[in-house]
Amino acid sequence: MINNSDRVVVRGLKDVAAAETKVSYVDFNGFLYYLGYNIDDLVGKVIYAEIAYLLIHKRLPNKQELDNFKDELVTAMHLPEPIVDSIKRTPKTCHPMDILRTEVSHLGEYDVEGKDFSEAANYRRATRLIAQLPVIVATIHRSRLNQSVPEPKREYGFAENFLHMFKGVVPDESETNVLHRYMTLHADHGFNASTFAARVVASTNSDMYSSVSAAIGALKGPLHGGASEKVMDMLDDINLEEEVEEYIYGLLGDQKKIMGFGHRIYRAQDPRTKHLRGMVEDLCHRERTLGLYNKCIKIEQIVFNRKKIYPNVDFYAAVTMDALGIPKEFFTPFFASSRISGWVAHVIEQYEDAVLLRPESKYIGEFNKPFIPIENR
Ligand code: ACO
Numbered sequence: 032m033i034n035n036s037d038r039v040v041v042r043g044l045k046d047v048a049a050a051e052t053k054v055s056y057v058d059f060n061g062f063l064y065y066l067g068y069n070i071d072d073l074v075g076k077v078i079y080a081e082i083a084y085l086l087i088h089k090r091l092p093n094k095q096e097l098d099n100f101k102d103e104l105v106t107a108m109h110l111p112e113p114i115v116d117s118i119k120r121t122p123k124t125c126h127p128m129d130i131l132r133t134e135v136s137h138l139g140e141y142d143v144e145g146k147d148f149s150e151a152a153n154y155r156r157a158t159r160l161i162a163q164l165p166v167i168v169a170t171i172h173r174s175r176l177n178q179s180v181p182e183p184k185r186e187y188g189f190a191e192n193f194l195h196m197f198k199g200v201v202p203d204e205s206e207t208n209v210l211h212r213y214m215t216l217h218a219d220h221g222f223n224a225s226t227f228a229a230r231v232v233a234s235t236n237s238d239m240y241s242s243v244s245a246a247i248g249a250l251k252g253p254l255h256g257g258a259s260e261k262v263m264d265m266l267d268d269i270n271l272e273e274e275v276e277e278y279i280y281g282l283l284g285d286q287k288k289i290m291g292f293g294h295r296i297y298r299a300q301d302p303r304t305k306h307l308r309g310m311v312e313d314l315c316h317r318e319r320t321l322g323l324y325n326k327c328i329k330i331e332q333i334v335f336n337r338k339k340i341y342p343n344v345d346f347y348a349a350v351t352m353d354a355l356g357i358p359k360e361f362f363t364p365f366f367a368s369s370r371i372s373g374w375v376a377h378v379i380e381q382y383e384d385a386v387l388l389r390p391e392s393k394y395i396g397e398f399n400k401p402f403i404p405i406e407n408r
Pocket of ligand 1: 256293294338340344
C-alpha cells in the first residue's frame with residue numbers, strides 16, 4: 032500500500048495501462064488493429080458481421096460459421112413487446128441516446144437466459160445484444176414518425192436489415208456497403224472511455240446489460256461519441272464555404288475545441304479518417320454531401336495549420352451518416368450500434384481476467400474537522 036501523500040495522480044489516466052487486452056490495439060503512430068489485423072486490411076474486404084464475430088470469438092469465421100452467425104443475428108433482430116411499448120411512450124423531446132441507454136438496461140429484464148451467467152450463455156447474450164441494439168435505434172426513429180419497423184428479412188444481411196428497419200426502404204448496394212465500412216471502422220478502439228466504463232462494471236461480476244448501459248452513457252458525451260452530432264451542428268452553423276475560415280478562427284480565438292478533432296492516443300492521423308473521408312468522396316455526387324465535404328476539407332486545413340491536430344473518427348463519420356440519410360441525433364446511436372461488438376468482446380475478456388478494477392485516489396481534503404451540530408451551523 033502507498034501512503035496517500037506519496038500517491039502519484041495520473042490526470043485523465045493518460046498513458047496508464049489498466050489491463051491487458053487482445054481485442055484491439057491503438058498505435059499512436061496512426062494504426063489500429065483488431066485481434067492483430069490492421070484495419071486497413073479489413074475495411075471494404077469484410078462485412079460487419081465478420082468483424083463482430085472476430086471481436087467476440089477472437090478469430091475470423093469461415094464461410095459456414097459466418098452464415099450461421101448472420102442467421103443468429105437476423106433471428107435475434109426482435110425486441111420484447113414491453114420494450115417496444117416503452118419506446119413508443121417516450122417523449123419525443125428525449126435524445127435517442129437516453130432512450131437507448133434506458134432500453135438496453137430494460138432489455139436485461141427480459142433476457143431469455145435469465146441468470147445463467149455461464150461463458151456459453153454470455154456468448155449468446157453478446158450476439159443478441161449486437162443484433163438488438165440497432166433494432167432499438169430503428170424503433171426509436173420509426174415510432175417518432177408514427178411508423179412501424181419492417182420485419183428483418185433472412186435474405187438481407189445484417190447491415191442491410193438495419194438500414195431497412197431504420198429508414199423503412201430497402202437500401203441500395205452502395206448504401207449497404209457504406210454502412211458495412213462505417214460499422215467496421217467503429218467496432219472497437221482499445222480502452223476508450225465507453226469500453227473502459229463497460230469493463231469497470233463487468234469487473235464487479237455484474238451482468239452484460241449493466242456494462243453496456245454504462246458504456247452507452249459514456250459514449251453519449253460530446254468528448255467521446257457525441258462529437259459527431261456536434262460536428263454536424265457546426266457544419267449546419269456555417270452557411271457558406273466562404274465563411275469557414277472566420278468561423279473556425281472565431282472558435283479557436285475563444286479557446287473553444289473544434290468538434291471531431293484531436294485524440295487522446297494518436298499523434299499521427301487517426302487511421303479511420305482516410306477511410307471515412309474516402310467514403311464521403313464516393314458520395315459527393317450528392318449535392319448536399321459535396322457542399323459538406325468542401326467545408327470539411329477547409330476546416331481540416333485550417334485546424335491543422337493552426338493547431339497541428341488531425342480530425343478523428345467523428346469528423347467525416349458525421350458527413351457519412353448524413354449522406355446515408357440518418358438524422359443527426361441518430362449519429363451516436365449508429366456509433367453505439369457498431370461499437371456494441373467491441374463492448375461485449377471486452378466484457379467477455381474482463382470476465383476472463385476476473386479482477387476488480389478499482390483504482391485509488393489521492394485525498395486532498397481536510398482531516399479531523401470539528402463537528403458542529405445542525406442547530407449551531
Ligand atoms: N480543438 C482545438 N484544440 C484541441 C482539440 C480540439 N478538438 N483537441 C485538443 N486540442 C488541444 C487542447 O486545447 C490542448 O491544447 P493546449 O495543450 O494548448 O492546452 C491540446 O490540444 C491537448 O488537448 P486535451 O484536451 O488535453 O487532450 P485530451 O487527450 O485530454 O483530449 C479529446 C482528447 C477529448 C478527444 C480532445 O481532443 C477533444 O476534446 N476533442 C474534441 C471532441 C471530439 O472530437 N471527441 C471525439 C474523440 S474520438 C472518440 O471518442 C470517438
